Amino acid sequence: MVNNRESDSVIGDLQELLRGGDLPYVDGLYDWQTQLAIRKNKERENTSSKSIKGVSVRSHSESGWTYSSSNKVDRSTVRKLINQLKKETRRSNAKSKLALPDPVKIDTKTPVKKDPLEIPIEEKLQRLREIYDLARQMDSRIVDVRVAYAETVTDRALVTSNGTQARQLIPRTRISMEIVVKEDIVTDSDNLSLGGTVGYEVVDDLTEEKISELVKSAVEQLKAVAPPTGVQTVILDPGTVGTVCHESFGHGLEADQALRGRSYLKDMLGKTVASDLVTIYEDSSLEGANGSYHFDDDGVKSRKNTLVENGVLVSFLHDIETGAAMNAPLTGSSRTQNAAHRRFIRMSNTYAKPGERKLDDIVKDTKRGVMMMRWQFGIEDPLGGGMQVVSKKGYIIENGVTTNPLKSITLTGRVLEVLGNVDAVSSDGFFVDPGTCGKGPEDYVPVGSGGTWWRTKAVIG
Numbered sequence: 001m002v003n004n005r006e007s008d009s010v011i012g013d014l015q016e017l018l019r020g021g022d023l024p025y026v027d028g029l030y031d032w033q034t035q036l037a038i039r040k041n042k043e044r045e046n047t048s049s050k051s052i053k054g055v056s057v058r059s060h061s062e063s064g065w066t067y068s069s070s071n072k073v074d075r076s077t078v079r080k081l082i083n084q085l086k087k088e089t090r091r092s093n094a095k096s097k098l099a100l101p102d103p104v105k106i107d108t109k110t111p112v113k114k115d116p117l118e119i120p121i122e123e124k125l126q127r128l129r130e131i132y133d134l135a136r137q138m139d140s141r142i143v144d145v146r147v148a149y150a151e152t153v154t155d156r157a158l159v160t161s162n163g164t165q166a167r168q169l170i171p172r173t174r175i176s177m178e179i180v181v182k183e184d185i186v187t188d189s190d191n192l193s194l195g196g197t198v199g200y201e202v203v204d205d206l207t208e209e210k211i212s213e214l215v216k217s218a219v220e221q222l223k224a225v226a227p228p229t230g231v232q233t234v235i236l237d238p239g240t241v242g243t244v245c246h247e248s249f250g251h252g253l254e255a256d257q258a259l260r261g262r263s264y265l266k267d268m269l270g271k272t273v274a275s276d277l278v279t280i281y282e283d284s285s286l287e288g289a290n291g292s293y294h295f296d297d298d299g300v301k302s303r304k305n306t307l308v309e310n311g312v313l314v315s316f317l318h319d320i321e322t323g324a325a326m327n328a329p330l331t332g333s334s335r336t337q338n339a340a341h342r343r344f345i346r347m348s349n350t351y352a353k354p355g356e357r358k359l360d361d362i363v364k365d366t367k368r369g370v371m372m373m374r375w376q377f378g379i380e381d382p383l384g385g386g387m388q389v390v391s392k393k394g395y396i397i398e399n400g401v402t403t404n405p406l407k408s409i410t411l412t413g414r415v416l417e418v419l420g421n422v423d424a425v426s427s428d429g430f431f432v433d434p435g436t437c438g439k440g441p442e443d444y445v446p447v448g449s450g451g452t453w454w455r456t457k458a459v460i461g
Contacts, residue, residue, distance in 0.1 A: 006032065006053075006073065007030055007032060007155050007157045007167060009075075010030040010055060010073050010078065010157065011030065011157045011159055011165060011167065013075045013078045013079075014028035014030070014055075014057075014078060014157075014159040015159050015165060017078060017079055017082050018057075018082065018159060018160070018161050019161075022086075023059045023060075023061065023085075023086065023089055023161070024059070024060060024061050025059060025060045025098055025100070025160075025161055025162065026057065026058065026059040026060075026082075026085065026160075026161045027057070027058060027158060027159060027160040027161065027164075027299075028055065028056070028057045028078070028082075028158070028159045028160075029055065029056050029057075029058075029156070029157070029158050029297060029336070029339050029343075030053075030054075030055050030073060030155075030156065030157040030158075030339065031052075031053065031054055031055070031056075031154070031155075031156050031157075031336075031338045031339035032051070032052070032053040032154070032155040032156075033051065033052045033053070033152055033153065033154045033155075033338060034049070034050075034051045034117070034152070034153050035049060035050050035051070035052070035150075035151070035152045036048075036049045036116075036121070036124075036149075036150070036151045036152075037049070037148070037149070037150045038121070038124055038125055038128055038148070038149045038150075039146070039147070039148045039149075040125070040128040040129060040131075040132050040145075040146075040147045040148075041132075041144055041145065041146045041147070042143075042144045042145070045125065045128075045129075047121060047125060049121075052071075052338055053071065053073060053339075054069060054070060054071045054072075054073065054338060054339035054340050055069065055070060055072075055073045055077070055078060055081065055339055056068065056069035056070075056081075056339040056340070057069070057078075057081045057082055057085050058085070058343075059085050059086075059089045060098055060321070061089055062097070063089075065321075065342075066085055066088050066089045067085075067342060068081040068082075068084045068085045068088070069081070069339055069340050071340065097321070097324045097325065098320045098321060098323075098324050099318075099320050099321075099323035099324040099328075099330060100160075100162055100320055101164075101298070101299060101300045101301075101320070101330055103160065103162050103163030103164045103165075103299075104164050104165075104166055104295070104299060104301065105164075105165050105166070106165075106166040106167065106168070106294065106295060106301075107166075107167045108167070108168055108169070108294050109168065109169035109170070110168075110169065110170045110171060110197050110292075110294075112171055112198060112199025112200075112201065113198075113199055113200075113201040114199045114200035114201045115171075115199055115200070116151040116153065116171055116173050116199055116200040117153060119200050124149060124200075124203075127149075127203055128147045128149055131145075131147050131177070131206065131211070132145045132147050134208060134211060135147075135177070135179060135211050135214075135215060138211070138212060138215045139181070139215050139219055141181045141182060141183050141219055141222070142179060142180070142181055142215065142218075143180050143181060143182045143187070144180040145177070145178070145179060145180070146177065146178040146180070147175070147176070147177050148175070148176045148177075149173075149174070149175050149203070150173070150174045150175075150195075151171065151172065151173045151174075151200075152171070152172045152446075153169070153170070153171045153172075154168075154169070154170045154171075154172070155167070155168075155169050156168055156170075156297075158295070158297065158298075158299050160299055164299040166294075166295050166299055168293060168294040168295060170197055170292075170293060170294070171197065171198070171199055172195065172196065172197055172198075172290060172434075172446055173195055173196075173198055173199055173200060173202045173203075174193065174194065174195025174196075174202065174290070174434050175193075175194055175195060175202055175203050175205075175206050176191065176192065176193040176194070176195075177191065177192050177193075177206065177211070177214060178190070178191040178192075179191070179214050179215050179217075179218035180218070181215075181218045181219050181221070181222060182222075183222045186222050188218065188221035188222055188224065188407075189218055189221065189392075190214055190217040190218035190221060190374065190392060190393065191214075191374065191392065192206075192210065192214050193433065193434060194206060194434070195290060195434040196288045196289050196290045196292070196432075196434055196448065197288055197289065197290065197292045197293075198288055217393070220405050221393055221405060221407070223404075223405060224393065224404075224405040224406055224407045225404055225405070225406060225407065226406070226407055227370055227394060227396075227406045227407065227408075227409045227460055228370065228396075228460060229460055229461060230459065230460065231457060231458070231459055231460075232369055232370045232457070232458065232459075232460045233366055233367075233368065233369030233370070233397075233455065233456075233457055234369060234370050234371075234372060234411060234455070234456055234457065234458050234460065235362065235363065235366065235369060235370070235371045235372070235397065235453060235454070235455045236371075236372050236411075236453065236454045236455075236456070237371070237372060237373040237374070237375075237391075237429070237453060238429050238430060238431040238432075238433075238450050238451050238452055238453065239373075239374065239375045239431065239433045239449070239450060240372045240373065240374075240375040240389060240391050240411075241351075241352050241450065241451035241452065241453065241454045242350065242351055242352070242375075242432065242433055242448075242449030242450035242451050243375040243377075243378040243389050243433075243449055244378070244387070244389055244411075244418070244419075244454075245280050245350045245351060245352050245449060245451065246347065246350045246378065246437070246447070246449040247378040247379065247380040247387045247388075247389060247415075248380065248387055248415040248418070248419060249265070249273075249280055249307050249308060249313075249350070249415075250347050250350065250380060250382075250437070251263075251380060251382045251439070252264060252265045252380065252382040252385070252415075253265060253282075253307060253315075253316050253317050254316070254317050254333075254344075254345040254346070254347075255316040255317060255318045255319075255322035255323075255325075255326060255328070255345060256319070256321075256322055256344065256345050257345075257382055258316055259322060259325060259326070262382055262383050263382050263383065264381075264382065264383060264384060264385035264415075265313065265316075265385075268313050269313055269314070269315075269316070270312065270313065270314070271312065271313060272311050272312055272313075272420075273308060273311065273312070273313045273415075273416055273419065273420075274308055274311040274416070274419035274420055274422065275311050275419060275420055275421065275422040275423065276310045276311040277310075277311070277355060277422050277423070277424070277425045278308055278310070278311050278352065278419055278422050278425070279306065279308060279309050279310060279352065279353035280306075280307045280308040280350065280351070280352050280353070281304055281305065281306055281307065281349075281350070281351055281352075281353065282304075282305045282306075282307050282317060282331070282333070282347060282348060282349070282350050283303070283304040283305065283348065283349050283351070284296065284302035284303065284332055284333075284348035284349065285302040285303055285304055286304070286348075286349045286351075286432065286448065289348075289349040289432050289434075289448040290349070290432075290433075290434035290435065290446045290447060290448040291347065291348035291349040291350075291445075291446055291447040291448040292348065292349060292448070293348070295332070296319075296332040296333060296334045296335060297334045297335055297336050297343045298319055298320045298330075298332075298334040298343070300320070300330045300331075300332040300334070301332060302332050302348075303331065303332050305317070305331045305332075305333075307350075311419075311420075315328070315329075315331065316328065316331075317331050317333040317345050317346075317347065318330055318331045318333060318345065319333060319334035319343070319344075319345050320334065322345065332348075333345045333346060333347070333348070334346075335348075335445050336443070336445075337442070337443050337444055337445055341442075341443050342443075344439050344443060346437065346439065346445050346447075347437060347447050348447060348448070349432055349447065349448035349449070349450075350447070350448070350449050351432055351448070351449060351450040351451045352425070352450075352451030352452065352454070353425075353451070354425065354426065354427050354428075354430055354451070354452045355424070355425025355426055355427055355452065356425070356427055357424055357425065357426055357427060358426060358427060358428055359426045359428055359429060359452075359453045362424045362426060362453065362455050363397060363400060363401070363402065364400040365400060366397045366400060366455065367398075367399060367400070368396075368397060368398055368399075369396075369397040369455075370394055370395070370396065370397065370406065370409065370460055371394050371395040371396075371397055371402060372389075372391040372394045372409050372411065373391055373392070373393050373394055373395075374391055374392035374393050375389060375390070375391050375392075375433070376390045376391060376392050376408070377389075377390055378390070380415075385414055385415050385416060386412070386413070386414055386415065387412070387413070387415050387418070388410060388411065388412045389410070389411045390408060390409070390410050390411075391408065391409045391411075392408060393405060393406060393407070393408070393409075394406040394409045409460060410460065410461040411458045411459070411460060411461075412458070412459050412461055413458045413459050417458075418456055418457075418458045419456070421456040421457040421458070422454050422455065422456045423455055423456070424453075424454070424455040425452060425453070425454055425455075426452040426453035426454075427452065428452060428453075429452045429453055430450065430451065430452050431450050431451075432448040432449065432450030433448065433449055433450055434446070434448055435447050435448065435449060
């Protein structure tokens with residue numbers, strides 16, 4: 001993995017310049033990201049790359065946060081940013097209200113089997129060509145294969161006025177594939193995405209067997225019919241379960257939202273919000289998952305947090321400001337897209353705890369229902385408590401057997417009702433999908449979401 005000596009220099013500058021200040025609290029964040037994206041389909045091949053770097057400093061007083069940032073990272077710029085910060089910060093004699101963690105000294109990186117930065121771009125492009133060619137010849141009804149590869153390597157360092165000096169180097173690598181098929185006048189597709197805080201080895205996970213399964217699934221969709229509508233018994237695959245968890249207890253559990261009165265969950269701590277079969281975690285330490293990191297952007301070490309335990313809401317997500325305001329333990333949930341953006345409370349990897357039943361048994365005792373698979377996207381209403389989750393495909397379940405394939409399925413409903421109706425959770429099939437999450441129109445961060453299979457009742461549209 002790359003050894004970026006520039007971060008060592010900026011850490012030293014920040015540490016020296018922050019020392020001895022008269023502000024209640026101040027910290028500095030250095031961020032360097034290198035990004036590569038390669039796409040291949042029947043019409044074109046695209047390769048794009050860029051590098052982003054910057055430094056930001058912020059201070060906190062009774063009046064709140066003051067930020068200053070630049071895409072230049074030399075010592076002179078850092079000094080100017082800190083001087084600007086001191087001028088703009090409104091001082092107060094009152095003690096700054098922050099729940100600061102114990103200062104730490106960390107210099108760590110996520111280990112990988114194959115460093116993506118050591119693999120030539122042409123080799124990566126050639127591998128996508130091979131995957132494309134392999135898939136194209138698997139069925140005569142294939143009209144296009146879309147393969148995409150993406151990698152980001154982030155070198156991030158944090159220095160605080162109370163003594164933290166932390167640096168982490170994190171690779172995120174992802175490969176995705178979509179198979180487009182056509183028969184007569186019907187066109188459909190299916191897709192698959194693999195990735196996380198891993199190296200180039202993720203490409204090896206897209207095996208010929210997985211590609212063949214994806215092709216068969218896409219071809220099957222040519223015979224798919226529209227799903228039934230209204231209240232249905234619904235079995236959700238792990239990716240869709242993760243999306244439900246993310247949307248139902250995502251932004252609504254961000255404590256900054258709750259403190260502003262913008263969460264339907266603000267008064268629900270300690271109350272039942274789901275079936276007693278439902279336990280949901282938010283875990284930034286999950287090995288290999290896309291939303292994982294070693295410490296958050298407040299300097300709090302990554303950890304596994306329980307949000308919902310046996311149906312009861314037990315925790316919000318906190319940063320060092322909301323932890324103080326709500327007298328709550330820190331959850332390591334302060335994140336930023338890069339040094340040019342503010343830090344907000346964000347999710348990392350949100351997933352459901354496996355249950356005790358096998359999926360086959362759950363299907364067998366389902367008289368009639370719908371199986372949802374291959375989530376596409378989800379939206380939530382943090383204030384009103386509603387959500388919508390859309391999946392790419394599914395099946396009708398009749399008398400304990402999956403039958404007709406279904407086209408895109410939309411699940412809607414009130415969060416507390418959908419999760420309260422969960423009556424079965426599988427022990428098998430655990431998986432965490434890679435994805436991204438935005439807060440507002442921008443500020444995207446990598447996340448993961450998953451679990452095992454759930455059965456519930458919900459409105460299908």
